[in-house]
Amino acid sequence: MSHEEIHRSHRVGWLRAAVLGANDGIVSTASLIIGVAAASTAQEGVLLAGVAGLVAGAMSMAAGEYVSVSSQADTENADLAIEQRSLEDDFESEKVELARIYEGRGVEPVLAHQVAEQLMAYDALGAHARDEIGISDNGTARPIQAALSSAGTFTIGAALPLVVAWAVPRSLLMILVALFSLAFLALLGAIAARAGGASITTGAIRVTFWGALAMALTAGVGQVFGVVA
Known part of the structure; x- marks a missing residue:
């Protein structure tokens, strides 16, 4: 009977960007809406601020992810170029180096040399x-994928509190946007934890806590500036 485990590490790249984008979309837009509403702004102004935050946030997330992941890709490519030159200059020394890495992981010297020889003959x-640099196919930087995932999920996340702000009366806007946004965040945390194989409860609580803190602080700022105005 064969046994095959289900691993999730191959999801790390897109999952990180997607969760970050959705979380930022919900938190930043909900906080912006609540902060502007706390300053006694009319509902039209609140919605305009929310839409502007959605567009600016999505573009910022896409640009930020693309630049940061591109920098990672540049570093990986530079390391691979160095390694390629080393292989061309002294193939045998590189084989010994790889064998020593396996020895350090508990493989017997003779077997470590055989493994290094066979793996290097293949690739x-x-x-x-x-095994030397730590670059694997699962962890390879993909700038465009990260940018699109982050921007797309940010837009979806930001649209949720914005729809709530549009649908509810002005008198209930702050409290309902906050409650619905916290529910959205809890759901996001649970889904992300489930996709990553982690505790659903821990994931939901972690995301909800920081979202609630951000909304509370922004509401306080809005009230201060609303009173000053």
Whole structure:
């Protein structure tokens, strides 16, 4: 009977960007709406601020993810270029180096040398990238994927509190946006934890706590400036 585990590490790249985008979309837009509403702004002004925050936030998330992940990709490519030159200059020394890495992980010297020899005969650069540098196919930087995931999920996340702000009466706007946004955050945390194989309860509480704190602080700022105005 065969047994095959289900691993989730291959999801790390897009899952991180997607969760970050959705979380920022909900928290930043809900906080912006609550802060502006706390300053006694009319509902039209609140909605306008929310839409502006959605557009600006989505573009910021896309640009930020693309730049940061591109920097990671540049570093990985530079390391791979160095390793490729080392393989071309002294293949045998690189084989010894790889064997010592396996020895350090508990493999017997003779077997470690055999493993290094066979892996390098199959894919020398791939073996060194994975076992010496720590670059694997699952963790390879993908700037465009990260940018699109982050911007897309930010837009979806930001639209949720914005729809609530549009649908409810002005008198109930702050409290309902806050309550619905906290529910959205709890759901997001649970889904992200489920996708990553972590505790659903912990994921939901963690995301909800920081979202509630952000909304409370922004509401306080809005009230202060509303009183000053």
